[in-house]
Amino acid sequence: MTQELKPLFTATSLVTGGRSGDLQLGRDRTPLTLRPARTRRAGTDPEELFAAGYAACYLSALNEVADARRVRVSGAQALGQVTLNVTDAGEYILSVALHVYLPDVAHDEALDLMRAAHAVCPYSHAVRGNIEVTLVAADAPLS
Known part of the structure; x- marks a missing residue:
């Protein structure tokens, strides 16, 4: 039996370039730099x-x-x-x-x-x- 979903909130983020790219986070489009895991470059993964x-x-x-x-x-x-x-x-x-x-x-x-x-x-x-x-x-x- 499938339950009906009633959305409460939808979060969005826009990524360009994958793990080595850029992220616009959330409704405010807060910019973040993405980096591959295990690197010392600035940013987050x-x-x-x-x-x-x-x-x-x-x-x-x-x-x-x-x-x-x-x-x-x-x-x-x-x-x-x-x-x-x-x-x-x-x-x-x-x-x-x-x-x-x-x-x-x-x-x-x-x-x-x-x-x-x-x-x-x-x-x-x-x-x-x-x-x-x-x-x-x-x-x-x-x-």
Whole structure:
């Protein structure tokens, strides 16, 4: 059975030149320079942008879960790490690690909140079954 989708928001970005090109980000068309991963050139790469988007979306989902459970998570931090992997067959595969710091929340409770957030986060829905996602409850502030 197919669900009817009701759009809430559509984000757009315009890219010219691929990984070595230019990006006009969002409705304000904020200009960014793209660079291939593993280079020291100025700019950002697509994996960094994905890591930022996923971490922001995931932390919002975690805040909603915590609010519903009446758990205080002010000062929460999320660090997204997106890794570009290569298989023996030469295929490129992404993997994600989400590190979350929840001050004043016990480690086991933090992991429980993180799993619940992973179940409702739109980015997690998008990648579920496609890429490996590791959830890590951090015991100290992230930097």
